[in-house]
Amino acid sequence: MKTYKAYCVDLDGTVYRGTEPISSAVSFVRRLQQKNTEPFFVTNNASMTQLQLKQKLARFGVSAQLPRIMSSAIAAAKYIKRWYPGKSVYMIGSEGLEQALVQEGIERVGKDADIVLMGIDPSINYEKLAQACLDIRNGAVFLSTNRDLAFPSERGLLPGNGAFTTLVAASTGVDPVYIGKPEMHMLEAISHEFGYDKSEMVMIGDNYETDILAGLNFGVDTVHVNTGVTPMEKVLEKEQQPTYIVEDLSFLKV
Amino acid sequence: MKTYKAYCVDLDGTVYRGTEPISSAVSFVRRLQQKNTEPFFVTNNASMTQLQLKQKLARFGVSAQLPRIMSSAIAAAKYIKRWYPGKSVYMIGSEGLEQALVQEGIERVGKDADIVLMGIDPSINYEKLAQACLDIRNGAVFLSTNRDLAFPSERGLLPGNGAFTTLVAASTGVDPVYIGKPEMHMLEAISHEFGYDKSEMVMIGDNYETDILAGLNFGVDTVHVNTGVTPMEKVLEKEQQPTYIVEDLSFLKV
Structure with missing residues (x-):
């Protein structure tokens, strides 16, 4: 080959x-x-940082170069920087997504954002989802790290970011751009x-x-x-x- | 007429x-x-109790008989009592739904339920949704008070119970029976x-x-x-x- x-x-x-x-x-x-x-x-995966992914790979005996670890969080931040330079982001997500935005120097706001970006968030609550819906209804661009509806855990299949994204899409009538x-x-x-x-x-x-x-x-x-x-x-x-x-x-x- | x-x-x-x-x-x-x-x-409406709805009507000069106030919460509890007698319920919802279940003498459990019942819950979190998904994947009957995707507030249109129900349906691949x-x-x-x-x-x-x-x-x-x-x-x-x-x-x- x-x-x-x-x-x-x-x-x-x-x-x-x-x-x-x-x-x-x-x-x-x-x-x-x-x-x-x-x-x-x-x-x-959008919840882990590049460093956490590198460390996980290292535990399996795989040596990875940090800039060559492309998570949907990293890709989302790069996508925003390239296609929406200077725009503000309302983010739902965890550490991986947060750090990816910091790394690309993207401004985060608590409301009235130009862009709503969703990734898996174990601390999700009504207010976070409500604010995402309000901003999207006010015209914010809607991005989501991935379509994953469920992911395996020791308890069984748990709801993934794609399921939460579906909630916001159903409520607002706006379909997101998925990055992953x-x-x-x-x-x-x-x-x-x-x-x-x-x-x-x-x-x-x-x-x-x-x-x-x-x-x-x-x-x-x-x-x-x-x-x-x-x-x-x-x-x-x-x-x-x-x-x-x-x-x-x-x-x-x- | x-x-x-x-x-x-x-x-x-x-x-x-x-x-x-x-x-x-x-x-x-x-x-x-x-x-x-x-x-x-x-x-x-599944968040208010019959008494709260009666009081709201009274403020508008409308006198209502309590047993003649049929909310989707009341209807859901009656539906469960009639069609699934003796079965246990894992509930996501607020006071109206909670009281409706109590009123019909329905057993609530924290997991491994026979029935998952969803209504609007301002205190929604990841764990509640995860448990609903796990129980449904384990074969629980899936009921939801209503399909409402959004409802008006002074802030704008906020996500309704139908949107949260869509999340669980998308993640599990199981469609609910809607009561409302x-x-x-x-x-x-x-x-x-x-x-x-x-x-x-x-x-x-x-x-x-x-x-x-x-x-x-x-x-x-x-x-x-x-x-x-x-x-x-x-x-x-x-x-x-x-x-x-x-x-x-x-x-x-x-």
Whole structure:
């Protein structure tokens, strides 16, 4: 198979499963780094900061460069800075999103914002959602980190940011722009910032509906790995196929 | 026009607008009572108790009999008692819903409920919504007081119970049974409890999408009043017409 300059690797289900590393992925990253290729890590997670994600990867034996960790929080902040420079943001979210906005020097306000940005927030309450609805009804641009309706926990599937975003969209009648996968914004940010051509990039992940579709939406090559959410046989039924389908990342030449 | 035994009168937009009474409606209720007909008051409001609603009506000069105030909270509790006797309820809601459950002797639990019941809750938080999602995924019946996506306040349109219900429905993939209008459950409860035949009942209200549709769904006569949400000319465009359309309740013979 072809080699690439930018390997964009999903995290949960691709590099680790919850608290367990996937050894074939850990080895794959090392093989890349031995060839002086630093991978990108592309995750819909918006609650953790880049540093927290780097530390989590380090615990699994994966060394990641901070600027190459692209979360939907980081991508959202970069999107705002690039397309809405100087605009103020009303944010619902947690530490990852907060720090991403600080990092890009974006002004946060408590109301009357130009932009409403939603990410998962364990401290969500009525007032926060009400203010988001009021600002959106007053014309604020509506952005959301990702569409994730639920995420696994030891208690079962808990409501994700996509569910809270649906609440605000239903109440206001305004649909948001989603930043995370399957949208292409995170890949676009990597391409824009690091100067890669689409032909030099590949998106690698376990979830057809997010990872593979993000790659297809942006128009880059894709690799499906059979280590997470979407079983290989389900992927084979899809009309739009990934460029490569592998059992795990030990099968991927670099 | 025909006279009825059960006049089912909507509240907001029909008897009052926010904090102002609608005088033609106040007189209409008095005329009914002079003929020894006690009206029913049918409201999607689930946050206020029957007593609070009675007191609010009294401030506008309307005397209401407590058992004839049918809120979506009262209707929800009666629905549970009738169709799921002995079953436990996990409730999200405020005082009106809480008291309605107490009144019907329904057991409330903090988790592992047979039924999840949602109403508007100004103290909503992540944990409450998470528990609702977990119980529904574990097979609990999903009920919600009403579909209202937004409601007016002095600050603007705030998210209503329907928006929060949409969050839980989106996250779990389970659609709830809604109790409030346009569903027929409140009218059905009046018919069942007081022993009225459908031909003896009429639903009166300002909102085509809730009041008139509730009457049409239950199969009783309907009166649209031009004092609230839906303008008369919009009603005239609808395929399913109310039985009567009046400017206000001074035009309604009793």
